[in-house]
Amino acid sequence: MDLIRLSPFDLALAAVLVVLLAGVTMWARMGVGRTLLIAAVRTVIQLLLVGLVLQTLFDHAHLGWVALMAMVMLAVAGYEVMARQQRRFAGMWGYGIGAVTMFVSSFAITVLALTTMVGPSPWWEPQYSIPLLGMLLGNTMTGIALGLDRLTQNVWRERRTIEGRLALGASWSEAVTTMRREAARSGLMPTINAMAAAGIVSLPGMMTGQILAGAPPVEAVKYQILIMFLISAGTGFGAIGAVWFASSRLFDHRQRLRLDRLKPGRHT
């Protein structure tokens, strides 16, 4: 089975649909028409660029280039996590907490999967390593961003409760435990929901892609199951780690709640 190649004309036809949608949203004064068009243009440019980069990477497969690509992806994901916080940590912590926990969870799980489960040769073969890392980072990023955002919002809103508990002799960890649990849970929920609905409500994107590319459905499904498990582990451990790490950073060595370490983000 061969992949049917898409012509620029095919893409242009699909683009007409997006332009039509933008027209309707403008007519209805929904205020998202411009944003929608900009996002569509960004998709085209970003994906074309990444296609070129990946093509070059595949043609010149070398561990150094793969590592560089991985670091760039991590850097961008770290920025995204920070940008999605309404109240993020001031200074380098705002970037560092997300980036470090993402690095630990996504990279560790990608390397583990490449060396023990998928087993390409060499283990860092870009055709496998980059898409795998990309899917893990993308999902882990969402989980960590949700968890951190929920944590800082809850702590901000319930600061009187936290200080009330501290004043009665609770440790910082006891004082923040309900907010921390809830934040970690909200980081995990999208992944759990995606696993529960997979195949019934929606066909996962990666599997669909492999089937379109001509892979036998059962093989595609096996890959999808592997990816789902990896994503759950990466997102779950990442979100829990980030929330724990961030909650400890909200208190100082004398167990005082330090909301001055947060600052309002750009998206308020």
Added chain:
Amino acid sequence: MQPLLEIRQLRTDRLGPVDLRVQPGELVQITGASGAGKSLLLRAIADLDPNSGEVWLDGQARDALTPPEWRRQVAYVPAETAWWGDRVDEHLPADWARDDAESFLERLGLEHGALDWEVERLSSGEKQRLGLLRALLTGPRVLLLDEPTANLDLENTRRFERLVRAWMAEREAAALWVTHDTQQRDRLGGRILTLSDGRPEGTSWT
């Protein structure tokens, strides 16, 4: 006599320096205009805000205790108490004694069943009285009271004052009491520390 609470050069970014010695059984009133730093002083003593300086309790330095140990001994009761559980008794320390609790409830004019009440239905005055009870049950040596009777009628205010005074006498404990009410000031008596712009105006003895 060794003071129960001794504060030397206590500062935060908006407070101090404050020096203060409080004897066992002594009540010190804190007054001053809004924003003068009354709450900041109590919060700094309880170590809830970053601060510098030395605080000693019964000859023991604050830094020698863990923050939870310190805050159980030096109990801060804010003007608006926070309640996070569904029922009142979820907010009591793990080792609370029923006899003590019932005695405090009676003296505050509340029925014994008040510990089973739902937090949702508490009035602001009930929250203030139960906030004191909750703090007393942790067994503190010093009470830091931040306008604790602002939502109480005169009868309950007097009950509150009598309970604090009696409790201080029983335990040789001390209290710092922030108040604006001039009649309460006369009833409470004791030394008055007036703050202005984060600094004491000089203690007066009454």
